[in-house]
Amino acid sequence: MMSGEFGIFLNGSYGVGKSSTLEHLADLFAEAKLPFSLFDADWFHRSWPPASTDPQNVLTEADNIRAVWRNYRQTGPRTPIIAGVITQADDLERYEQCFELPLRIVHLTASSDVAEHRLRGRYTPHQHRALAWHLDDHQRLTRELHQFTSYDLVLDTDHSTPAEVATLVFEEFAPQLHG
Template sequence: MDGDGAGIFLNGSYGVGKSAVLDHLGDRFAAAGRPFSLFDVDWFHRSWPRAQGDPRNVLTEAENMRAVWANYERVGPRTPIVAGVIASEEDRARYETVFGRRLRIVLLTASPAVSEARLRGRYDEGRQAALDWHLARHEQLASELVSGRWNELILDTDHLAPADVAEVVFHRLDVGPTGTSG
């Protein structure tokens, strides 16, 4: 990533493993001595009520991420590694503006059965409404995301552990131990 200054964006529907892969990709960067900063998009827009004129909280999310990124950049160059959803060119442009760089977008996919099992494992009985919301939407979102021209790499996570997915991303995007990038 240092060679072209790009960041990595782990894109995908609910239950495909974005957050788990994000953690492992951070571990992989650290093991290789590569500076990075992790961003799980969900934690930057979780507030209520939403700002007037921002019904999806995406503008607030972008400003929150921009502020945190500025703090990380202040202490030295690094690769932003982000887990979230890019469903449109507008989304891609917004995130690239936040980080001031091109993002190499990796679409993580999973079969509906695997995504559903992961979602059921994520939410306990007290979070039934959240589970129902995600279950009702994960297949539709997955089908929308797979057609995105912005996805540089598509990985099926059904039979791979998050650490293995991180390893594939690290090497397929040429973020190898030599410090080169593709």
Template sequence: MSVGEFGIFLNGPYGVGKTSALAHLGDRFESAGLPFALFDVDWFHCSWPVAPDDPANTGVEAENMRAVWQNYRRSGPKTPIIAGVIETTGDHERYESCFGIDLAVVHLDASSEVAAARLQTRYAAGRRNALRWHLENLQRITERLRRACSCELVIDTDDKSSERVADIIFEHFSPRLLPSSIE
């Protein structure tokens, strides 16, 4: 498989380290000379008010991601690496439609205690409402993802640094991305 024929989607509940692993995975791709484009889904649906026919802003998110992906693609093939949450088959299909390629899903997981502690360090005192919302929904989304996850790779991040998580992901996918002369 050559670069650009599939993307990597870092999936998991809040606080498992998706965004941190995403940044380190970009570093790994760059060091290996592999073209990539990073996407943190959260930045593609941050607008208010939402459209009455798109209350979760998923339509806006999809269009924004599709447009940015097309801009990145103009300079050549790349592997999209996405951090977000896929809760349903419909979510997975929507993201694949945005990129026009298959997405290999990596499920990142953490215990509730570790995820909650990470969330508390993420949100400053002035963002208590955001922290409360994430903590209140953490268990629900964790359980839903554990039941619905159809993944290629599962990583427990409790005792792993984000660099180590990125290493595991890169090691898993590199045989399909690196030319055989580099392997």
């Protein structure tokens, strides 16, 4: 690991703008010619059924992330930018082990009304079960995220576009990176 290397982890509940911010952050990194790799954690654990020894698919997710990160690193040093959920120290430790880098954690927040509006816009009428699950679980996850306090930056996304949020994250961390 080189000095000045770290990953950026966009953390938050459903509907706060993690995935959208991730895309805009990639654009800013590319414009600045800072090497990066994107990871939306959902895509690394989304399989069914989970192993009986890994009911939440967290070990599978970690193995998948590790493999992809290893492939990205073969092309040279870069900053991993991750969208996902960290609610406890064990989660943070697992992700830092995957990337073999310290992570700067950005807690993205949104009011319940805004998150619900965004979630309703994300799902089609045929995906009503997924929408209902995310709406039901949003408050629980939000409470857990507020109990986790290892945040390097906290941003309320209610009145900001994903591009504006990405700019704030970029301005906070890009000067610390060695491109």
